[in-house]
Amino acid sequence: MAKQAPGVRIDGLTVVYKTPAGELPAVRDVTLTLEPGTITGIVGESGSGKSTMALSLLNAVQPPGRIAAGSVEIDGLGDVVGLRGEELRKARGKHIGYVFQAAQNSLNPLKTVGKQLLDLGRSHGVDDLRGLVREAKELLGRMGLDGARVLDSHQHELSGGMRQRVGIMLALVLNAHLVVLDEPTTALDMITQANILKIVREVHAERGLTTLVITHDIGVVAEVADRLAVMYGGRLVEQGPTRHVLGAPRHPYTRGLIRAIPRLVGDIAEAQALPGRPPTLATVPKEGCVFRERCPLRMDVCDTVDPEAHADGARAVACHAVTVKEHA
């Protein structure tokens, strides 16, 4: 059966965590479409809700968290927010390949990587286990590892960077056509990072995948993503084609993120750290704009009205100051 790159429509997604102060949103009213066959990058500082959103794509948010509102429609699966039990288990792995942020530590310490690969294959009804092993070795080889040796290894025998590549292999090996990679390269040095992302891009193109890459480093996705979505305080503040977002960022947060990365600015002397810190669940403003505390363009309206995403062709920006300027 020929599988095709699925489209994904996230609509009005809100995910909350139960805290001593009640249920607080980590992702709030996020609407985002992943077009079939594209790579979308989600960027934002730590704590902005990226991993929580990634987990929602698999309906894998665990207590004390829960999806409080919205839907995640995936072609061929329907709204995953409604999937339960066995249906959900089958969807993960075979339809949706994923590397969770904790992938480095998610291998079973007692079993070799090869044994875990076979378990994964069996649990998804793969008949040709030899083929699966061949495929795994190939993927590991492409990422610069000795496949046979890695499959014979236990987790503790692998470096952080090697484990991360094993995680990517496991996300790709079942041939899922939707792939979610959450901080897939953070344990790697810059050059290895670039190489691995190049391979992700190649495999994406060869197989016709829909891919979501999540990172706190906008420089990491600059070269691989077709589209970028920028998150802050659980809100999606800007999205659009990568070259537009990087070339002409509109939201002051996106501008700040880009200014902080020397290799995007082009000159290390010009890079400027974004002042202040991102909010936590407890400190995210309950009304008004989530970014206003750090915003150079803050206006009175920002204190009381949460800006809606304003679409302009392929771009969308949620900022009062930017909208005012456009309409002036």
Ligand SMILES: Nc1ncnc2c1ncn2[C@@H]1O[C@H](COP(=O)(O)OP(=O)(O)O)[C@@H](O)[C@H]1O
């Ligand atoms: N299990 C949890 N319980 C309570 N709060 C959580 C839990 N997981 C994440 N959070 C909070 O939700 C917010 C978003 O976290 P996360 O989705 O991990 O962001 P990111 O991946 O962008 O760093 C953070 O403020 C984080 O502290």
Ligand SMILES: [Mg+2]
């Ligand atoms: Mg994360």
